[in-house]
Amino acid sequence: MGYAEQYRRSIEDPEGYWGELAEALHWYRRWDAVLDASKAPFYRWFVGGETNLCYNAVDRHALGARRGQAALIWESAETGQSRTLTFFELYREVNRLAAVFRALGVAKGERVIIYMPMVPEAIFAMLACARLGAIHSVVFGGFSISSLATRIDDASPTLIVTADAGMRKGLPVPLKEIVDQSLEAATVESVRHVLVLNRGLAPMAMREGRDLDWAEQLKEHGGKSVEPVPVASTDPSYILYTSGTTGKPKGVVRDTGGYMVALHASMSQIYACGDGDVYWSTSDIGWVVGHSYIVYGPLLKGVPTVVYEGRPDHPDPGVWWRVIEKYGVTHVFTAPTALRALRKFPEQWMRSADISSLKLLFAAGEPLDAPTYEWARATLGVPVIDHYWQTESGWSMLTNPVGVELLPVKPGSPTRPAFGHRLEVVDADGNPIPRGEKGFLVDHGPLPPGMLMTLWNDDERYLQSYWSHFQGKLLYMSGDYAIQDEDGYFWMLGRADEVLNVSGHRLGTREIEEVISGHPAVAETAVIGVRHEVKGEGVLVLAVLKQHIAPADQDGVAREIKQLVRERIGPIATPDAVHFVSMLPKTRSGKIMRRVIRAVYQGDTIGDLSTIEDDATVEMVREAVELLKEDL
Ligand code: AMP
Numbered sequence: 001m002g003y004a005e006q007y008r009r010s011i012e013d014p015e016g017y018w019g020e021l022a023e024a025l026h027w028y029r030r031w032d033a034v035l036d037a038s039k040a041p042f043y044r045w046f047v048g049g050e051t052n053l054c055y056n057a058v059d060r061h062a063l064g065a066r067r068g069q070a071a072l073i074w075e076s077a078e079t080g081q082s083r084t085l086t087f088f089e090l091y092r093e094v095n096r097l098a099a100v101f102r103a104l105g106v107a108k109g110e111r112v113i114i115y116m117p118m119v120p121e122a123i124f125a126m127l128a129c130a131r132l133g134a135i136h137s138v139v140f141g142g143f144s145i146s147s148l149a150t151r152i153d154d155a156s157p158t159l160i161v162t163a164d165a166g167m168r169k170g171l172p173v174p175l176k177e178i179v180d181q182s183l184e185a186a187t188v189e190s191v192r193h194v195l196v197l198n199r200g201l202a203p204m205a206m207r208e209g210r211d212l213d214w215a216e217q218l219k220e221h222g223g224k225s226v227e228p229v230p231v232a233s234t235d236p237s238y239i240l241y242t243s244g245t246t247g248k249p250k251g252v253v254r255d256t257g258g259y260m261v262a263l264h265a266s267m268s269q270i271y272a273c274g275d276g277d278v279y280w281s282t283s284d285i286g287w288v289v290g291h292s293y294i295v296y297g298p299l300l301k302g303v304p305t306v307v308y309e310g311r312p313d314h315p316d317p318g319v320w321w322r323v324i325e326k327y328g329v330t331h332v333f334t335a336p337t338a339l340r341a342l343r344k345f346p347e348q349w350m351r352s353a354d355i356s357s358l359k360l361l362f363a364a365g366e367p368l369d370a371p372t373y374e375w376a377r378a379t380l381g382v383p384v385i386d387h388y389w390q391t392e393s394g395w396s397m398l399t400n401p402v403g404v405e406l407l408p409v410k411p412g413s414p415t416r417p418a419f420g421h422r423l424e425v426v427d428a429d430g431n432p433i434p435r436g437e438k439g440f441l442v443d444h445g446p447l448p449p450g451m452l453m454t455l456w457n458d459d460e461r462y463l464q465s466y467w468s469h470f471q472g473k474l475l476y477m478s479g480d481y482a483i484q485d486e487d488g489y490f491w492m493l494g495r496a497d498e499v500l501n502v503s504g505h506r507l508g509t510r511e512i513e514e515v516i517s518g519h520p521a522v523a524e525t526a527v528i529g530v531r532h533e534v535k536g537e538g539v540l541v542l543a544v545l546k547q548h549i550a551p552a553d554q555d556g557v558a559r560e561i562k563q564l565v566r567e568r569i570g571p572i573a574t575p576d577a578v579h580f581v582s583m584l585p586k587t588r589s590g591k592i593m594r595r596v597i598r599a600v601y602q603g604d605t606i607g608d609l610s611t612i613e614d615d616a617t618v619e620m621v622r623e624a625v626e627l628l629k630e631d632l
Contacts, residue, residue, distance in 0.1 A: 001404070002404065002405045003401055003404050003405040003407060003416070006269075006401075006404055006419060007416075007417065007419055010419035010420045010448070011420070011422055014034070014035060014420060014446060014448070015033075015034035015035050016034075017419070017420070018034055018035070018045065018258075018261060018262075018420070018448070018449055019031075019034040021261055021264070021265045022034070022046060022049075022257070022261045024264060025051065025056050025060075025260060025261065025264060025300070026051065026052075026055060026056050026060055027046075027049050027050065027051045027257075028050040028051060028052070028230040029048070029049055029050035029230070030048075030049060031046040031047055031048050031049030031233060031257070032047055032048030032049075033046075033047045033048065034046060034047075035047075035446060037445065037446045040445050040446065040474065041445050041447070041463070041466070041467050041474060041476065042453065042454060042459070043445060043446045043447050043451075043453075044234045044255070044258075044453075045233060045234070045255065045257055045258030045261070045449040046233035046234075046257035046258060046261070046449075047233065047234060048232075048233075049232070049233040049257050050230040050231065050232055050233065051230065051231065051233060051256060051257050051260065052130065052131065052133070052228035052229060052230055052231060052256075053130040053237055053256055053259075053260055053296065054094060054098075054127045054128075054130035054131035054228055055131075055228040056260055056264075056300055057127065057130070057295075057296055057299035057300050058071075058087065058090055058091050058094055058127060058299065059091060059228065060302075061087040061299075061302045062086075062087040062088045062090065062091035063091070066087045066302045067086065067087055067088045068086050068087075068088065069086060069087055069302070069304070070084050070085070070086060070087075070278075070304040071085055071086055071087040071089070071090040071299060071304055071305070072084070072085045072090055072120055072123060072299075072304070072305060072307060073278070073304055073305070073306045073307065073327055074119065074120045074306075074307045074308075074309075075306065075307070075308050075309070075310075075323055075326070075327075076118070076119070076167075076308075076309035076310060077308070077309065077310030077311070077314060077315065077319045077323075078167035078168075078169075078170065078309050078310045078314075079167060079199075079201075079309070083120060085120065087302070090124075090127075090299075093120070093124045094124050094127040094128050094131060095131075095224070095225045095226050096124075096218055096221075096222035096223075096224075097121075097124045097125060097128040097218070097222070098128040098131045098132055098226040099221045099222055099223070099224040099225070099226050100128075100195070100217045100218060100220075100221045100222060101128050101129070101132055101134065101159065102132060102221075102226055103217075103220070103221040104159060104192070104193050104195070104212075104217075105158070105192065106129075106132055106134050106158060106159055107132070107133075107134065108132060108133035108134065108229055108231065108235075109133065109134070109135065109235070110134050110135065110157070110158050110159075111134070111135045111136075111137055111155045111156060111157040111158065111239065112125070112129050112134050112135070112136050112137070112157055112158070112159045112160070112161060113136075113137050113138075113139055113148075113151065113152060113155060113157040113159070113160045113161070114126060114129075114136055114137070114138045114139070114160075114161045114162075114285075115138075115139045115141060115148060115160060115161070115162045115175055115178075115179060116138075116141060116161060116162060116163055116166075116175070116197070116285070117141050117163055117165070117166030117167065117173075117175065117199075117309060118141075118166075118284060118285065118307055118308060118309035118310075119163065119197070119199070119307075119309065120307060121163070121197050121214070122138075122161075122285055123285065123294070123295055123307060125161045126138065126238075126285065126291075126295055127295070127299075129238075130237060131226060131228050131229065132226070132229050133229040133230075133231040133235065135155075135236050135237065135238055135239060136237075136238045136239075137151060137155045137157065137238060137239040137240065137241070137251070138238070138240065138285050138286050138290075138291065139151050139241070139286060140284060140286025140287065140570070141166045141173065141175060141284070141286060142166075142168070142173075142284075142286070142570045142571055142572055143286070143569065143570040144178055144566070144567055144568055144569055144570045145178055145181045145182050145185060145567070145568055146185070146511075146515060146568040146569060147249075147511075147568075147569050147570060148178060148179065148182035149182040149183075149185035149186045150241075150248060150249060151241050151249065151251075152182060152183065152186040152188060152191070153186050153187055153188050154241070154248075154249075154251055154456060154457070155239055155251065155456065156188045156190040157190060157191060158190055158191065158192050158193075159191070159192065159193050159194075159195060160179055160183075160191055160193075160194045160195070161194075161195045161197075162175050162176050162179050162194060162195070162196055162197070163175050163176065163196065163197040163198070163199055163201075164176050164196065164197070164198050164199055164200070164201055164202045164203075164204045165199060165201040165202035166309075167201065167309065167310075168311075168571070169311065169314050170314070170315075172201045172202040174202045174204065176194075176196055176202070176204040177202075177204060177205075179194060180205070180207075191210070192210070193210060193211070193212055194207075194210055194211045194212070195212050195214055195217060196211055196212065196213060196214060197214040198213060198214065198215065231256055232256070232257075233255065233256055233257025233258065234255050234256070234257065234453070235255070235256050236253045236254060236255060236256070236453065237254050237255065237256040237259060238253075238254050238291065239251045239252065239253055239254075239456045240252050240254070240288055240291060240391055242288075242390075242391035242392070242506055243499055243500075243506045243507050243508035243511060244465060244497075244499070244508055245497050245498045245499065245508065245509075245510065246508070246510055247508065247510040247511050247513075247514045249508070249511070250455050250461065250465065251455050251456030251457070251458070252288075252391050252392055252452045252455065252456075253452060253453045253454050253455065253456050254291075254394055254450070254452065254453065255449075255450075255453050257449070258448075258449030258450050258451075259296070259394055259449065259450045260296070260300060261449050261450075262394065262395050262420075262448065262449045262450030263292055263296050263297040263300055263394075263395060263450065264297075264300045264301060265419075266297060266395050266396070266418075267297050267298065267300070267301035267303065267403075268301070268403045269401050269403045269404050269419065270387070270395070270396055270399050270401050270402070270403060270418065271297075271331055271333075271360070271362065271402070271403060272331075272359075272360060272402045272403035273298070273301065273303055273330070273331050273403070274301065274303065275302070275303075276330075277303050277304075277330040277331055277359075278303070278304050278306065278327055278328055278329045278330050278331070278357070279293070279297075279298040279303050279304065279305050279306065279329075279330070279331045279333070280305070280306035280308065280323070280324070280327075280329045280331065280332050280333070281293040281294045281305070281306075281332075281333040281334075282308060282312070282320070282332065282333065282334040282335070282338060283333070283334075283335070283365075287391075287505065288389075288390070288391040288394060289333065289364065289365065291394075292394055292395055293305075293333050294307060297395075304327075306323065306327060306329060308323060312338045312341055312342055313341060313342070313345070316349070317342060317345035317349045318349040318350070318352055318353060320342070321349060321350045321352070321353035321355055322353045324353065324355045324357065324358055325353040325354045325355060325357075328357040329357060329358060330357055330358060330359045330360070331358075331359060331360050331362070332358065332360075332361050332362065333361075333362040333363075333364070334361070334362070334363060335363060335364070335365040335366065335503065335504035336363050336365065336366050336367065336368045336369065336372055336504065336536065337365075337366065337503040337504050337534060337535055337536055339363065339368075339372050339375070339376050340369075340372050340533070340534045340536075341534050343372060343375050343376075344534075347379060350379060350380075355380070358380060358382050359382055360382055360383055360385060360402060361376060361380055361382055361383070361384045361385070362384075362385045362386075362387060363376075363384065363385070363386050363387075364386070364387050364388060364389055364396065364414075364504075365501075365503075365504025365505070366501050366503070366504040366536040366537075367412070367492055367494070367536070368384075368386040368411075368412065368414075369412065370411040370412040373386065373411040373412065374411060377411075383402060383406060383409070384409075385399070385400050385402055385409075386400070386412075386413070386414045386415070387399035387400065387414050387415070387418075388414035388490070388492055390478065390479075391452075391506070392451060392452045392466070393450070393451050393452075394450040394451060394452070395418070395450050396414075396418045397417065397418055397421050397423065397443065397478070398414040398415060398416065398417060398418060398421075398423065398490050398492075399414065399415055399416070399417075399418045400414070400415035400416070401418070401419070410485075410487075410489050412491065413485075413489045413490060413491050414490060414492060415489055415490070416488060416489060416490065417490075418448075419448065420447075420448025420449070421443055421447075421448055422443060422444035423441060423442070423443055423444075423490065424441075424442055424443075424444065424475075424484075425437070425438075425439040425440065425441060425442075425482050425483060425484045425490075426439050426440055426442050426470065426475065427439050427440075428440075428470075429470060429471070429473075430442070430469070430470025430471075430472075430473040430475050435484055435485060435486050436483060436484075436485060436486065437483065438481055438482070438483050438493060439481070439482065439483075440469070440477060440478070440480070440481065440482070440496055441478040441480045441481070441482035441490070441492070442470075442475040442476055442477055442478065443475070443476035443478065444475060444476070445474060445476065447476060465477075479495055479496055479497050479499065480492055480493070480494065480495055480496060481493035481494055481495070481496050495529075498510065498594065500512075500527075500529040500537055500539065501529070501536055501537050502529075502532075502535050502536070502537050502538065502539060502572055502573070503534075503535045503536060503572065504536065505572055507539075507569075507572070507573050509526075509527040509528070509529070509594075511569060511573075512527045512539065512541075512565060512569060512573055512575075513525050513526065513527050515564060515565055515568045515569055516541060516543065516561055516564065516565065518564070518568075519557070519560060519561055519564055520546075521545050521546055521549045521553070521557045521560075522543050522544070522545060522546070522557075522561070523543075523544045523545060523546045523547075524543070524544040524584055525541060525542065525543040525544070525584075526541075526542045526543075526584050526592045526594070526597065527539060527540070527541055527542075527575075528540045528541075528542065528594050528597050528598050528601070529598070530576075530577075530598055530601055530602055531602055532576065535576075538576035538577070539565075539573060539574070539575045539576050539577075540575070540576065540577050540579070540597075540598075540601060541561060541575045541577065541578040541579070542579050542580075542581050542584060542597065543557075543561065543578065543579070543580055543581070544580070544581060544582065544583060544584060545557065545580055554580055557578075557580075558578040558580075561575065561578050562574055562575050562578065579631065579632055580631070581627075581628065581631040581632070582627065582631055583627065585597060585620075585621075585624030585625075585627065585628055586624075587620070588617070588620070593621065593624055596621055596624055596625060596628070597628065600625055600628045600629060600632065601632065606621075606625060
């Protein structure tokens, strides 16, 4: 069956389509209904079914034919360590840690925050949660105090799992210390314990009674095996926070059964990956790609997954190519930012490693520009597949489904809708617009399995953020601009909301603005995403200073603003430029004219002034442009 036929079936008969795919996995209890759309847009998959994600990802292979096969391959370019675990060894480690969690009282439905570097133990922790039916919430180890504290407050975890430190370019990032400070800043008092992996990288203080040493706990409780706890297909497996348009991140809630079925199917359909392959997603477990394709996707499929701690260019720009050679990696999934960064270095770095095992390269997270695509295609000599998805979707929404059929590639387009996704480009009223015209990318329900169930503790915000953009029409708003061309291919044109995409990672302008407003010299600030050669989008800060600040002090304040953002949110959010202006250009209702600022800063044509901001007169926009030009 080719793409067109299979896609049609996924749309016309979703229950038959996904029901068949679910048969490949283990269920303690079979579902009563494949799909319950009665409370749309709260779609529920495999209702009545009971399963366990950890059982399907680990036990199914460890207690079967793949027992001795590699499951997890860890390579740390930061510490020079590596470790390979077979499925059986992974099974044993996950059991030991699940026994510790159980001894600490972690029960089904409770939240566990995992704030860890890219080490095998982080993945044991995720799987141990899944084994017990606890809900994990992984927080990216590059996020800092404010980001972690808001997530603690929202998820109210009983356990936090962390390490003394992660490593970034050879320097320790003191994760445990950040946990301590975040717990000070958080308001909830739900946390009973902090379990700490001591890698011997950074000093740390342990608080008696609350903080527990990983190795000691394993010694005390780790001898036992723990039966997987059957959970409802519709029970949440995890919460993953992502940036929205307010200062408060959104807690995307994933189900268990639907996610499992969609990921398992995607490994063959979308990635053409199976027995004999080695999969490497260069992402981090703190992002959705890491959840789906460092951990659950490959393991559900019984394919070894590479877990990599480090960067693409440290200690040198040949390090990724050597990892491919060392482990015979067949599939790489990375971000365009990394490709753009690697492209800058001489090709000899790539040529010095034998990367002939590589079959396919995948990219997602931000637009894959045509020159970078062409470069990767030509130098790697394998198909390069751009696919589009979001934290909310859990797996791809637009793709070139190479496992089913490699459709002709149009560089710069993530191709066509993934199975089950009824995507369309619409105008501001939600009406379909002609091919070739720019509009909003929307998804019609029922959303396929694996997509978000809701936002944690906030059904109302789920409805408001995703389903209320078009009056009288129930459409899922992706938040992105898109064009669909004559051939049905989609082209992504960036966010339609105030969300930044820095190196493929979503950051909210408001989150950053709130931190900067905390600087005593700042009266008002606006954060804008602007074009950046490597990162896709860079962070531009405009700030109005309080009157008493002397011009001579401005450089110092700019440095402090950058430092503050690094410290509070994390290095990825560090502003690329800080400019002080006399006033921020705003519309009548006080909305910052982001498009105008961006255009002026980038030197783009500003376009039709009358339509550029919803709520400003042409005169206002013109004045703002003039003032801004003077200030910048
Ligand atoms: P995140 O939720 O952090 O994964 O960010 C999702 C956002 O990244 C999407 O809404 C898009 O704006 C952008 N994005 C992801 N994949 C692509 C892609 N292949 N092409 C263009 N934009 C993408």
